[in-house]
Amino acid sequence: MTFWKSSVLIFAAVFFSTSLLADDNKCSSVEVPIAFDQYGLPTIELIINGKSNFALLDLGSTTGIHLPVSDIASISDVKYTGEIAKSSNISGEVFSNKQFIIPNLAIECMPFEDITGYELTPRATSIGDKPKDVEDKQQIVIGQGFFADKTIVIDYSSEKLTIRNKTGNVAAESRNKFKPYVLSDEGITIELSSPNADYQMILDTGATSSIFSANKVNTSEPLTDCDFNIGPDVKCKLFTSMLEVSGYHFVSNILIYPIDPRFTQDGFLGSDFFNQFIVELDFLNKNIALTPVTSSAM
Structure with missing residues (x-):
């Protein structure tokens, strides 16, 4: 089993000058296709100064955008702030990245202003044997900060991402399912419950599989042995208890890993979670609504 935190994303985003955003009130919603790479991660295409680029749609990243230094230099009006941010991946590797701000950009007709970004450092973590045909590449990452004042709907089943300017406008059938989420330094957190305990889980579209931290799992949970290679001296275990989120069943064998x-x-x-739920996120009001793709309400 492999846990990948890097991929490609297909999304049409175009950087514009301020003058091209004069009619920004005319576009309240855009719908863009999601493509999936060979590991099932969501991908979108970015058009920067007329050049096609590919990036990972990664809700596990709290920032707006990560860009390679070469791409940053090609964008007019980009401003470095002088700040340096430190971050780490699940293996504990620490990264330092310079912060910058892009004053104006757009996805199709929808404008985005003052997007905070960081120079890109490859930070993917793989668990197990890396496939021979996978290359390490510097790829653009779009995180949750990109949508700071928007509402988005992530629909893997229809392979589309909807972005809305006006937040809180939820369809009637899902309005009663909107619940608050917690935004921490580690990401968007929602509660996942088993018969034995409640767990605080980070939404991560940049992960191929859900993972429990080994030191956080309740000792009463029944675990199942597995035979994936997840590293030296690490015994493979799967979390197989019945799980519930927002009143719905979530069915998956979740890997236990020493994060x-x-x-x-x-x-x-x-991805196993996003394949089972259409996820609507109101970033301004920090609300979330889930719609099961195949399961029924409890």
């Missing part, structure tokens, strides 16, 4: 102890939440919800 770096500085990670404070209980784990990640990856």
Whole structure:
């Protein structure tokens, strides 16, 4: 089993000058296709100064955008702030990245202003044997900060991402399902419950699979042995208890992994979660609504 935190994303985003955003009130919603790479991660295409680029749609990143230094230099009006941010991946590797701000950009007709970004450092973590045909590449990453004042709907089943300017305008059938989420330094956190305990999980579209932190799993949980290679001296275990989120069943065999102890939440919800739920996020009001793709309400 492999846990990948890098990929490609297909999304049409175009950087514009301020003058081209004069009619920004005319576009309240855009719908863009999501393509999936060979590991099932969501990908979107970015057009920067007329050049096509590919980036990962990664809700596990709290910032707006990560760009290679070469791409930053090609964008007019980009401003470095002088700030340097430190971050780490689940293996505990620490990265330092310079912060910058892009004053104006757009996705199709929808404008985005003052997007905070960081120079890109490859930070993917793989668990197990890396496939021979996978190359390490510097790829653009779009995180949750990109949508700071928007509402988005992530629909893997229809392979589309909807972005709305006006937040809180929820369809009637899902309005009663909107619940608050917690935004921490580690990401968007929602509660996942088993018969034995409640767990605080980070939404992570940049993960191929959900993962529980080994030191956070309740000792009463029944675990199942597995035979994936997840590293030297690490015994493979799967979390197989019945799980519930927002009144719905979530069915998955979730890997138990010794995530770096500085990670404070209980784990990640990856592609297996997003394949079972359409996820609507109101970033301004910090609300979330889930619609099951195949399961029924409890």
